[in-house]
Amino acid sequence: MRFVAEAPGRTRVELEHRRIDRHGPGWQSLRDGVAGDQGWPLYLARYGALFPEVS
Structure with missing residues (x-):
């Protein structure tokens, strides 16, 4: 990071x-999971929502 x-x-x-x-x-399944909609994209969006832009 x-x-x-x-x-x-x-x-x-x-x-x-x-x-x-x-x-x-079986690592390919793990890769697909973290790349899918319920993996990193979901958790990064949740993290970003904690810090909305301040005007």
Whole structure:
């Protein structure tokens, strides 16, 4: 996870999930799960909702 300052009051968060193959046999199912609608996209959206933009 990286936090990149883009402008005053604005930060981009970059998330990279790598070496998932280390989870052993069946790792492809894990990869598909975290990439699906109920995986990282869902949890990142929930996290983002905790910090709405302030005008």
